[in-house]
């Protein structure tokens with residue numbers, strides 16, 4: 138759960154100006170990278186191949202604009218689409234320019250956080266009003282677990298969406314277009330709104346409605362112009378229509394606007410990414426283009442060749458390894474593809490948490506992942522939240538989960554059944570208000586399989602981390618293993634096409650390796 142803060146006061150230019158720090162020395166960039174990072178163009182479009190330094194250039198440009206105009210005290214905003222991408226961009230900015238680079242008012246944000254910030258400003262200023270006159274909202278990632286929420290997949294189902302009636306936020310029923318956790322009953326939905334509670338989806342719906350109305354759009358433009366000198370949007374091909382509309386607004390408000398991306402790496406279809414709209418935006422708004430072509434990631438002729446073949450839509454055949462531990466990481470499109478692989482692959486998640494037993498087993502996985510790799514499993518915090526637990530407390534009491542893992546070690550069905558009983562007791566000890574209910578037979582079989590999969594991995598001398606391509610985006614390793622379904626092998630043989638989503642996933646997977654990519 139994230140609290141939507143009203144950041145107007147924090148961002149107001151009338152508040153304390155940021156500390157001026159000495160500009161650090163810049164690292165060597167290629168002439169293409171330098172031209173892109175230092176351009177004085179007010180609208181810049183940096184289009185680049187994988188490993189050619191998009192994030193490097195984004196971080197460089199952040200500091201160039203931040204430190205080269207000391208008289209303008211408005212913020213520089215580095216924007217990306219997911220928390221992990223935002224984290225990577227912020228880390229690169231700090232590494233390049235020091236931690237002061239992101240001191241107030243300068244920020245690295247997700248687009249979703251920017252939407253929340255704009256909404257909070259509009260509510261504070263009473264440009265629009267929320268049910269119950271809330272000016273601060275609790276913005277959830279999902280409706281899941283909230284009163285009235287259920288999984289909706291049938292086209293005949295209606296879900297509630299947030300709309301603007303005049304300048305007041307209300308709700309409306311619409312048919313389901315994609316399956317998700319939603320609220321169908323007007324009463325439940327509006328009770329949440331009246332309590333100041335919504336998800337990022339409702340925030341996006343309201344901001345989209347605001348931007349469609351000229352007088353309200355003008356208020357957003359005024360807010361952004363008053364607070365923001367420049368925006369730098371990394372991975373712009375992951376933007377949805379609303380994100381692109383905000384970019385358009387910033388550019389037309391004369392805010393320095395830099396967008397950076399590679400059309401081959403657009404992966405966020407589930408968030409409504411519209412990569413095909415980026416060229417139109419760039420052309421209509423008169424962005425100056427800066428290609429960045431030389432790749433620094435690929436250290437071997439084999440990797441340079443694979444990246445070239447992929448972009449040229451030519452067939453690719455990968456070597457197969459029988460020993461996945463020679464890889465630094467193993468990637469797959471879906472979590473299931475990793476769990477059906479060799480036991481030396483330890484995937485960092487089982488995927489979506491559908492019930493409390495899923496969540497409890499995810500905590501066991503977290504304990505195992507922490508032990509092997511020294512960091513959390515993916516969705517571990519969500520698992521704790523679903524069980525009504527604080528992630529820090531779960532981690533502090535890790536020995537309890539460690540003991541449950543030990544009961545699993547014999548890797549038998551009896552051991553797995555005993556582990557579930559032990560897990561119930563541990564959740565009670567940790568203070569979980571939830572109880573693991575008995576599941577239907579099919580569900581229980583899935584959970585026992587998961588526990589046995591954990592047990593087999595506990596008994597491996599070496600394990601290698603497995604993650605999905607979405608998690609790996611923006612990152613790199615020396616040797617990368619891929620778990621491919623037959624249909625994906627066929628796609629590689631046929632030659633990848635940029636306009637196919639599944640092919641772009643394969644492209645991102647192939648291009649994470651510096652030295653070698655193999656099938657395993």
Ligand SMILES: Nc1ncnc2c1ncn2[C@@H]1O[C@H](COP(=O)(O)OP(=O)(O)OP(=O)(O)O)[C@@H](O)[C@H]1O
Pocket residue numbers: 165166167170185186187188189190191192193194399402433434610611612648
């Ligand atoms: N001019 C340069 N000289 C040396 N190394 C560089 C240079 N520019 C980038 N690199 C290195 O190349 C690697 C890839 O850079 P970066 O991650 O910025 O590329 P990217 O285009 O964002 O990658 P991708 O989109 O494929 O994730 C990094 O290890 C980075 O440090």
